Amino acid sequence: MTTLTVEAAELAHGAGAPVLSGVTVTARPGELLAVTGTSGAGKTTLLSAMAGLLTPRSGTVTVDGTALGDRDQAVARGVVLIPQENGLAAILTAAENIAVAVIATGGTPADARRRTAESLDALGLSGQANQLIDELSGGQQQRTAIARGLALRGDVLLADEVTSELDAANRQKVIDLLRAEADRGVAVVLATHDPETAAACDREVHLADGVLSFRE
Numbered sequence: 001m002t003t004l005t006v007e008a009a010e011l012a013h014g015a016g017a018p019v020l021s022g023v024t025v026t027a028r029p030g031e032l033l034a035v036t037g038t039s040g041a042g043k044t045t046l047l048s049a050m051a052g053l054l055t056p057r058s059g060t061v062t063v064d065g066t067a068l069g070d071r072d073q074a075v076a077r078g079v080v081l082i083p084q085e086n087g088l089a090a091i092l093t094a095a096e097n098i099a100v101a102v103i104a105t106g107g108t109p110a111d112a113r114r115r116t117a118e119s120l121d122a123l124g125l126s127g128q129a130n131q132l133i134d135e136l137s138g139g140q141q142q143r144t145a146i147a148r149g150l151a152l153r154g155d156v157l158l159a160d161e162v163t164s165e166l167d168a169a170n171r172q173k174v175i176d177l178l179r180a181e182a183d184r185g186v187a188v189v190l191a192t193h194d195p196e197t198a199a200a201c202d203r204e205v206h207l208a209d210g211v212l213s214f215r216e
């Protein structure tokens, strides 16, 4: 069980003006936390800090009380990111994208085969396993990225707008899968524009004008 905390953080890109100031938010094991806000409000920026991709200008990001460090350290601590633009390698198949990620994070080839098949099946993509990413629809690519995130079996799962291209049935399937992750003790953070997706979460942090407000 892992808790990720952002405390009194100022988040900015390069030397630019702060996107978010005074950010304090905790992702707790067993819980789905929605991050909402209009386009450009800073949802991806907040998830980037939680993922170890963006160092806060001030304040801290900690995992179980220890500073997060860079992305490599975050991966080692079990912080999985499903990025907004899916992050899949176009020259690999759906199955290869997942298997490579499992092996890169310490899984054996047998683990990779099993977890790849399980996660593709969970997302309804068994029939697309051997298709190149470029041969998949936008929604299928998005579901492949979710399958990869699930296959990594993280302790913290950061999902950035992962339902934006999905129909209602697939959106519900993804919410159910993220709920199942929370039920096994994962701290799940879900950035979303969609009020229905946010309503399915346990708590919501809303970003507006650089500051946060909470729905508990």
Ligand SMILES: Nc1ncnc2c1ncn2[C@@H]1O[C@H](COP(=O)(O)OP(=O)(O)OP(=O)(O)O)[C@@H](O)[C@H]1O
Residues within 6 Å of the ligand: 013, 014, 016, 019, 037, 038, 039, 040, 041, 042, 043, 044, 045, 046, 084
């Ligand atoms: N790499 C970057 N370099 C400079 N500025 C950036 C960078 N990434 C984001 N920004 C800026 O930070 C602000 C917040 O962007 P961010 O992507 O976090 O918003 P968002 O809420 O995720 O938006 P969307 O819903 O459109 O994805 C925006 O003003 C954006 O222009």
